[in-house]
Amino acid sequence: MTDQAFVTLATNDIYGKGALVLGVSLRNHKTSRQLVVLITPQVSQSMRTVLQKVFDEVMQVDVLDSKDSAHLTLMQRPELGVTLTKLHCWTLTQYSKCIFMDADTLVLSNIDELFERKELSAAPDPGWPDCFNSGVFVFSPSNETYEKLIKFCTEKGSFDGGDQGILNSFFSNWATADISKHLPFIYNLSSIAIYSYLPAFKQYGANAKVVHFLGKVKPWNYSYDSKTKTVQGDFQESSTLHPNYLNMWWEIFSTSVIPLLTEQGVIKPSETGCKALSGLVYTLAFSCGFCTEDEISEGVMHINLTPPPPPPPPITSEERKQKWEQGQADYMGEDSFDNIQKKLDSFLK
Numbered sequence: 001m002t003d004q005a006f007v008t009l010a011t012n013d014i015y016g017k018g019a020l021v022l023g024v025s026l027r028n029h030k031t032s033r034q035l036v037v038l039i040t041p042q043v044s045q046s047m048r049t050v051l052q053k054v055f056d057e058v059m060q061v062d063v064l065d066s067k068d069s070a071h072l073t074l075m076q077r078p079e080l081g082v083t084l085t086k087l088h089c090w091t092l093t094q095y096s097k098c099i100f101m102d103a104d105t106l107v108l109s110n111i112d113e114l115f116e117r118k119e120l121s122a123a124p125d126p127g128w129p130d131c132f133n134s135g136v137f138v139f140s141p142s143n144e145t146y147e148k149l150i151k152f153c154t155e156k157g158s159f160d161g162g163d164q165g166i167l168n169s170f171f172s173n174w175a176t177a178d179i180s181k182h183l184p185f186i187y188n189l190s191s192i193a194i195y196s197y198l199p200a201f202k203q204y205g206a207n208a209k210v211v212h213f214l215g216k217v218k219p220w221n222y223s224y225d226s227k228t229k230t231v232q233g234d235f236q237e238s239s240t241l242h243p244n245y246l247n248m249w250w251e252i253f254s255t256s257v258i259p260l261l262t263e264q265g266v267i268k269p270s271e272t273g274c275k276a277l278s279g280l281v282y283t284l285a286f287s288c289g290f291c292t293e294d295e296i297s298e299g300v301m302h303i304n305l306t307p308p309p310p311p312p313p314p315i316t317s318e319e320r321k322q323k324w325e326q327g328q329a330d331y332m333g334e335d336s337f338d339n340i341q342k343k344l345d346s347f348l349k
């Protein structure tokens with residue numbers, strides 16, 4: 001099948017690593033379709049070489065090309081940079097039908113049956129189920145649709161600042177028009193949804209076909225112990241990423257992707273740091289800092305591609321009061337039931 005493709009996007013080397021894991025997972029499950037990755041000029045040469053080993057086509061798209069109508073939109077709305085890049089997937093007119101997948105998704109079984117669906121098919125968003133989540137969608141490349149989408153962006157913008165807002169406004173009858181365009185949730189299981197409806201996850205989770213690591217913290221923000229094959233971290237019920245899926249991501253990354261990245265020098269063997277699978281010593285984007293001397297000599301690998309985002313700054317009690325009044329209580333943190341009860345107890349005493 002050379003006229004249908006899975007398409008993903010990486011605008012930098014970090015998302016490139018996600019794209020590689022996705023690509024390998026599609027290959028592991030023997031897709032019969034082509035694999036395409038859209039990249040921007042920021043992606044390094046060595047990362048492109050590695051992407052070429054996994055993807056059939058590595059295509060550079062440059063939203064700053066001044067002949068392009070996307071260029072004009074971007075000048076007026078610079079915040080839409082990554083979004084406009086994603087919309088470029090409609091220009092892949094050498095294919096009759098494609099499935100777009102975010103670079104932070106992981107395929108757990110063959111999903112080629114998705115090509116039987118029509119544009120625009122997608123799964124509901126876990127936060128607002130009348131919107132579809134734009135991490136996985138079926139589309140038909142067309143320059144005409146692409147131009148319409150860009151025009152739409154210029155005129156209407158995006159209600160969430162990203163591609164999901166634009167695509168939901170553009171394909172606005174998705175929620176009601178045709179139920180066959182609603183993909184089952186198992187084709188885009190956001191790790192966020194697991195804890196918000198745990199009984200449903202227990203009932204249906206085993207059927208999951210695609211996991212989406214939606215949100216600020218991505219699999220590559222964790223560190224991984226190659227000896228125990230586990231991701232390091234404190235996985236409470238409230239944690240957003242599920243440790244089993246994170247371990248699956250890292251299993252692919254460490255066994256299939258790291259050797260490719262090392263070969264091309266994207267990951268550099270280093271004098272200090274932790275011992276990796278092949279027996280070489282690596283540090284990734286920054287020095288790990290998790291390994292003890294003993295672990296290094298035992299050949300344990302910890303990898304931390306990017307430091308996790310810093311915790312939000314503490315807010316003043318005035319700001320907190322304002323948030324309360326706007327209905328934005330921090331139920332999971334400061335304003336949790338336990339804390340409210342403690343406060344009441346201390347008053348009563």
Ligand code: UDP
Pocket residue numbers: 008009010011012015082086101102103104105135213214215216
């Ligand atoms: N993306 C990218 N570079 C960025 C941000 C996003 O290439 O700096 C691409 C990537 O394919 C990513 C998708 O855009 O998966 C959507 O962003 P993300 O997955 O971070 O958003 P979320 O799913 O968490 O809302």
Ligand code: MN
Pocket residue numbers: 102103104105135212213214215
């Ligand atoms: Mn995503």
